[in-house]
Amino acid sequence: MKENVVRFEKWEGLGNDFILVEAVPMTAEAARRLCDRRFGIGADGVLVIEREQPRMQVWNADGSRPEMCGNGIRCVAAYLVSRGTPQKAVTIATDAGDKRCEVTRAGDRFDVLVGMGRARMGETLVVTALGAEHRFACVDVGNPHAVTFDPYTEDAIDELGPIVATTPAEGINVEFCRVRPAEHGEAARIDVTVWERGVGRTLACGTGACAVAAAACAQGRAPYGAPLRVALPGGSLRITVAPGSLELLMQGPARRAFSGEVVIA
Numbered sequence: 464m465k466e467n468v469v470r471f472e473k474w475e476g477l478g479n480d481f482i483l484v485e486a487v488p489m490t491a492e493a494a495r496r497l498c499d500r501r502f503g504i505g506a507d508g509v510l511v512i513e514r515e516q517p518r519m520q521v522w523n524a525d526g527s528r529p530e531m532c533g534n535g536i537r538c539v540a541a542y543l544v545s546r547g548t549p550q551k552a553v554t555i556a557t558d559a560g561d562k563r564c565e566v567t568r569a570g571d572r573f574d575v576l577v578g579m580g581r582a583r584m585g586e587t588l589v590v591t592a593l594g595a596e597h598r599f600a601c602v603d604v605g606n607p608h609a610v611t612f613d614p615y616t617e618d619a620i621d622e623l624g625p626i627v628a629t630t631p632a633e634g635i636n637v638e639f640c641r642v643r644p645a646e647h648g649e650a651a652r653i654d655v656t657v658w659e660r661g662v663g664r665t666l667a668c669g670t671g672a673c674a675v676a677a678a679a680c681a682q683g684r685a686p687y688g689a690p691l692r693v694a695l696p697g698g699s700l701r702i703t704v705a706p707g708s709l710e711l712l713m714q715g716p717a718r719r720a721f722s723g724e725v726v727i728a
């Protein structure tokens with residue numbers, strides 16, 4: 464069979480890491496192989512980019528196809544600017560709509576501000592597991608999230624995360640949160656541990672940070688209209704939730720780790 468050798472770049476946003484390729488026909492099996500941390504490059508996901516009319520398609524490490532990826536779109540915006548896109552503001556089409564990104568570069572590090580669209584608050588998801596009922600606020604930010612502010616130990620998160628993530632037929636990302644005293648001038652700080660649909664534990668989740676901020680504002684745990692610090696294991700994102708519209712602004716880093724060539728069968 465003809466080998467399909469393609470150039471890739473490995474990028475990460477707060478340690479949520481991705482393989483970026485351009486205009487490559489991707490399959491679930493190919494994505495799984497590429498993301499395998501033993502037999503492949505290793506990543507939380509694959510981002511397939513069309514450069515002309517910029518578009519990002521997302522593949523999770525298990526080969527599933529989510530609608531959107533917050534850390535990923537910051538990486539794609541920075542990738543486009545690093546590859547010569549002249550303007551610093553770029554609009555990228557996704558399966559969850561067009562997202563406008565503003566890129567600031569400092570050497571090989573990028574800071575990206577993204578209009579993430581509107582959060583939509585959903586029903587309460589009640590999951591009976593581990594001998595108890597667990598309640599999550601469902602938030603749609605283009606992809607689905609289940610958010611709780613109830614206290615859970617790390618071991619409980621490892622047990623409950625996969626159960627909740629696979630309870631809805633289409634799957635759901637799960638965020639376990641704690642509101643902490645604000646520092647450094649932000650309006651509130653929320654610590655988050657994520658169990659991602661199609662991936663498992665990750666160091667950060669951009670759409671998850673947006674869902675957490677929207678849920679915190681909706682539940683009166685944080686103020687609308689002010690930058691909130693969402694602290695994830697891999698680092699912090701600044702999220703602002705507009706009152707009324709629930710329009711989301713996300714600001715955070717993106718970094719190219721390395722590039723190479725890979726055979727995509």
Ligand SMILES: N[C@H](CCC[C@H](N)C(=O)O)C(=O)O
Pocket residue numbers: 479507508521523529530531532533534535606607636659660661662667668669670671
């Ligand atoms: N696992 C997510 C997609 C990746 C989201 C995350 N990496 C982000 O930064 O938003 C899902 O299945 O909806």
